[in-house]
Amino acid sequence: MTLKVAVLPTSNTYLDNALQSAGAVVTALDDAQALVWTGSDQTGFPQDLPSTIEWVQLKSAGVRPWIESGRIDSQRTWTSAVGAYSADVAEHAVALLLGCLRQFALHARAGSWLKEQTWGTVRSLRGRTVAIVGAGSIGRSMIPLLTAHGATVIAINRSGREVDGAVRTVTSRELDEALAAADDAILAGASTDETQHLIGAEQLAALGADPRDGSPGVLVNIARGDLVDTAALTDALRRGIIGGAGLDVFDPEPLPSQDPLWGMDNVLITPHVANPRNRMLENFACLVEENLRRFASGTTLKAEIDLNRSY
Incomplete structure (x- = not known):
């Protein structure tokens, strides 16, 4: 069964190639099983996620603001980008x-x-x-x-x-x-x-x-x-x-x-530039591809967020 993934707010060549390599297809949010969020923060994040979304992949390694806002719920799996950068x-x-x-x-x-x-x-x-x-x-x-x-x-x-x-x-x-x-x-x-x-x-x-x-x-x-x-x-x-x-x-x-x-x-x-932007996109896409393969096979995803630990 082909994995349907929404990529919001925007995609890029690295992510497009990662999804293709993992055998996933990009679809609208309402039809998706997973959401890859490429925004650097919560600005523009969907207010209510469809019940069909089983997994959300964030681009951020630090997720404290997401947890404090109550955005991350226990209804689905959430993963951060810890380790990617x-x-x-x-x-x-x-x-x-x-x-x-x-x-x-x-x-x-x-x-x-x-x-x-x-x-x-x-x-x-x-x-x-x-x-x-x-x-x-x-x-x-x-x-x-x-x-x-x-x-x-x-x-x-x-x-x-x-x-x-x-x-x-x-x-x-x-x-x-x-x-x-x-x-x-x-x-x-x-x-x-x-x-x-x-x-x-x-x-x-x-x-x-x-x-x-x-x-x-x-x-x-x-x-x-x-x-x-x-x-x-x-x-x-x-x-x-x-x-x-x-x-x-x-x-x-x-x-x-x-x-x-x-x-x-x-x-x-230095002004919070330890993670260079030109490398960030490629590194994030590598993590997404790995997690897409894991999700499709039913194995544990990398960098799953633990609400009890706040990261």
Whole structure:
């Protein structure tokens, strides 16, 4: 039996090819068994889905706004794009870490030769220990990139289940101890009620404690802005409690133009572009094709949303 799929609000060549390859046909929403939603948010999403829709595939990896709005129901299966963009986002995270350690923000803004001032303070990633807070698909994708640069990894997840490539895996209850043991930290966890302001003054102080080379560590956030208490982060950067921050996500977002983070030489900012658009379409289509095949065969879909976990 041919799987009938609605693709809204728009499709693209990658998705068209994915549906064709999986043996599915595009149809109107009222006639479909599944909906692939290509919008970046809920704008324009159908108010009421037909009862014939058994599965909805979202393009977003972060689904907290969808859950909080009550849009995601328990009447059908919903899947996010968790895992689809991991490699590209992981690459961006490591680039931010390297850029902060090498003080790229300061050098890019400089109007003069700063070799004498900075030669002794730029740092290598080699030999450092990096805590990955939220060692899911993105976090796991970072590990080979970090180890290739000579770093070691402490993985932090909810269960404490061992993560391949990490020298140590701990539960989120041991966050502060893991941060104190690390030189730097990368946030890669989901945004949930439990993770809001997961990183505050105490955690930043733990990260900045006992610097291996006399300079406190770096915090990178490519997860969601609300994982960090922005006021506490700004204060820690001003006071030198941590050495720098590489930020792609913010709370609020977009980051207001008057925010002091913009003017800090120890902060490297990118505007939520860790997942490049030109790669996003292709990566999402690959996930859709895989899930179409799984749905047609009756097997478990990738990235099913768990309302109890809020992701």
